[in-house]
Amino acid sequence: MRMFYLVCLVWNASLCFYDTAQADSPWKIGMVLCLSGECAFDGHGALKGAQLAADELNKGEGVLGRKIQLVPEDTAEAVSGAKAVSAFQKLLLDPEIKYFIGPSWTPGGLALAPLAARRPDLIITSPSLGAAEFHKAGDNIFNARGVDESASRALARLAIDKGWLRVAIWSSQQPWEQAQGNFFEAEFKKIGGEVTLKIEGLPTITQLKTEAAKVLASKPQAVFFSIVVQQGIAAKALRQLGSNLPIIATYIGQTGIKEAQGALEGALMCTIANASPSFVERFKNAYPEEKAVEAIPAIGYDALMMYAKAVTTAGSFETAKVGHELRRMNYKGESGSIKFDSEGGAIRETQFMLIVSDKQAPLELVSE
Known part of the structure; x- marks a missing residue:
């Protein structure tokens, strides 16, 4: 019996020590x-x-x-x-x-x-x-x-609403980027859109003029970016070839905006948080x-x-x-x-954003 009480005393003391130490x-x-x-x-x-x-x-x-x-x-x-x-x-x-x-x-x-x-x-x-x-x-x-699946699908519907029925998809083999390209494509085709070209290159490529030329040759009415790593240099490559095509993207971050040097101005994106x-x-x-x-x-x-x-x-x-x-x-x-x-x-709920002066701005506020 004394041993039982001794064990209990030691156990309780260890618990107290643990609680105090924590x-x-x-x-x-x-x-x-x-x-x-x-x-x-x-x-x-x-x-x-x-x-x-x-x-x-x-x-x-x-x-x-x-x-x-x-x-x-x-x-x-x-x-x-x-x-x-x-x-x-x-x-x-x-x-x-x-x-x-x-x-x-x-x-x-x-x-x-x-x-x-x-x-x-x-x-x-x-x-x-x-x-x-x-x-x-x-x-x-x-x-x-x-x-982001909901955002990519929402952008496909927005493209149709704006009359952009022919869209080129610029994606990559990076898992998230590839998935968003697939989500956009599935939704866009389901509601009657035509994908003129789909690029799924390596996300590490930094020279993208050839890809940009292929996009323009497919004669789209807009370009969808699921790329994030390359979005700045891709946008710049399109603009350097004289393109003024609308750019829509699942996500546009400050790194891409900085690398684009103004080429992403006016681009549309869809966010799920602010x-x-x-x-x-x-x-x-x-x-x-x-x-x-x-x-x-x-x-x-x-x-x-x-x-x-x-x-x-x-x-x-x-x-x-x-x-x-x-x-x-x-x-x-x-x-x-x-x-x-x-x-x-x-x-989360989706919200459309516009790149204005290198910052994200709610589309409805810019449109007012």
Whole structure:
């Protein structure tokens, strides 16, 4: 009997020690994001957005008494997921890291999803990739941005509405870019459109005048870009050949706009998230060097805030309990309302945007 009481005493003491040690330690969040290469704009944006959320929470008591510490690793995943796997595995060496934000783009997401799915003790949420295959891989995997299929299909319908019945598709062999080209093509043909040419080259090619000439020779009324890595140089190649064809794209980021040197002015895109004015103001105050604030920093902010809310509601850092809270959460965030579907993808509404003076502007506001 004395031995029983002694064992109980030691067990309870160990629990108290564990709870105290956990409360005294920071809550580490692994940030597996693209911090170099063509996708770095999105990765740095998400990291800064999450850091803003962490700073705001840390000004108080943190989350359940623990301060937040972001631990970033570069995935450099624009065309390959190999470095994303290395970054993820490096962060897994720290047993305190059970929560992750990332990766940034589909190559990293498709590479990490099977690894994350085999670790149900972890939770990972992407702030920026738009492929459903990522979050469908496991119950512990979430996508706070939502999928881009709806945007690509909406652009096909917009093209028909504008009378552009003949469209060339400029895609690539990069998984996300190829998928968006296929979504646009399927929707466009279904509603009576004609695809004059479909390019699916390597995403690493930087000399695109030959491809641009082929596009113009097919005599389209508009060009659809599912390319992101090459969109700036592709747009510039078209304009240098004298083309004034309308350009429509699933996504146009600041990296592409900068590389295009004005060639993407007037291009149409479709977004599934936007940063709130309040967030833009706070973000620019925290990072004065940021001139253009798109949706990804706001989604990075929301991803961390959703973790914090789920942990607080669960009253625990246990990932099983927190995952349950995330799945039933209806979050009013800085990037819009976020509610996950049964597979972990955010349900979002589409909005058309126009590139005006190298910035994204809502189409309905520009048209008024």
